[in-house]
Amino acid sequence: MSQTTKTTYHIPIGPIHPALKEPVYFEFEIDGERIVDVDVKLGHVHRAVEWASRKRNPIQIMYLAERICGICSYCHPAAFTLAVEKAADIQVPERAEYLRVIQAEVERITSHALWAGVAAHEIGFDTVLFLTWEMREKLMDLTEFLCGNRVTKGILTIGGIRRDITSDMVPKVTGVLDYLKDNFERLRKIFLDDKTIKMRAQGAGILTNDNALKLCAVGPTTRASGVKKDVRVGQSYFAYGDLNIDYVTPDTLTGEVNGDVYDRIIQRLLEIKQSIDLIEQCLDKMPKGDITYEPKIAKVLNQLKKAEGEGVGRHEAPRGEVIHYVKLDGNEAPFTWKVRAPTYNNILPWIPMLKGEQIADIPIVAASTDPCMSCTNRVGIVKDGNKYELTKEELHRLSVEKTRRLMR
């Protein structure tokens, strides 16, 4: 009999991968079913947008920024306009600030509803996927009603916003909010009271408070670990300074913070509730007035052409803080534009989250940070030098099987 030695082996996952919406490459070191180490490679969809901006004026960059991501098509232009407004010292009309908050919060609820569906799908609860996406559909219709578009919204402009919400539009908005409130309880029950989801999510993919802080995680990922970091609360931008808003962490509901997948689910559900409340506050408080400081784009561009200065725009996107740096130097195109999307900071926290977990947990743990990269196809496993592939369906099947095992 030949002697067997116990060694770890490597599985590469990605760049095309089931749990992620965009390509990213993982290499896992596996000992049996346990993950020992993780390495992440990025850049499969690096499109050099910052470089492309060198030949565009700030208004054109707005539309370029919108196309960085399909789900955060409001956040990137928002951070960019904030940065430009700081650099060129533009004061936005009050009404526009409130309208901007409403748009941002509609996007947040849409994104969290999408995420809830994807997360349920990852562990084999496809009925929940359809329930949450039904809710999301209502929000997409609302987005279309408010912006004229469903995905790339084209709603922001430098120094204001492009469409008003008039008093005859308000009932439709409140109607959707009421629908959400009615359905929120169903969602809460499914995600928080279901025994199987608890078994899959509790204690899985833990990110400690210390790690979240040191690895500079952002958004719901860091808040679910108890780090109170939310640009909307910490800083006065748009109309957030006027609104009644406080940090939300999972302990407001459960009384404790574990930093696991379950906490990240609670976190996002609580944030949906918070967003509904914020939109209602805005509709209540919104002052009358202009929606942009200068409706003629040519005039805005002319002013920006002369402006010199630098600014940092920070906005709390659904996935966390998005930050843009802009430097204007008196030319038509900005001198520098640096974009940083939230997932950029949530890559490193994956490593402590995934260590010690099982292969079947990869989809749900990776999805629990709501990464903004893109999806699907196959996983290759290299074992003893022989390469074989795990298809997307296979990895998904492993995840679903684990759920079924637990349900028995």
Added chain:
Amino acid sequence: MTKENNLTPDVIIKSFKDKFKTKIIDAQIKKKPAGSEKKEAIDIWMKVDKSVFKNVIKHLCDLQYPHLPVASGNDLGKNIELIYHFTLNFDKRLEEINLNISVELPKSKPEIETICDLIPGALITEREKQEFLGVKIKGIPDDRRVFLPDDFPKDVYPWRRDEKGLEKLYKNLHEVKK
């Protein structure tokens, strides 16, 4: 990770100026009001000499453990400027402060110490600065590329505006393909 209360912008600047004196080349506070109540968002822009950069970051970590969202950079001609955008006081309502620490490195020797030992989350952004601006981060725990593909030409840095920039590459695509 000590947390000091009452870290106002003036206190922060004073504390740095007391410690590093003339090595703090410039420090400004910028305020931007927003909303109906015109509450202000605070930015601090601080330029430091590269000889004290690491100590500045150490001092910052002693003041309060910061959050580092990202570092950005500019090609200023003779120098390369790196700007580290920190956030302080982020757990207090409307007291968040953006602290932007910039440091200039001469193109003849674009080197700077890593801050990964103090803030491990800086790793990706430091790797990005290496490949996009061609600066050398001394002591970085992992110096592989992060966004650029492995077969991307050496000594070409997309954010540079000089001969090491991308101009050559995209103007003569047929030559690159060969």
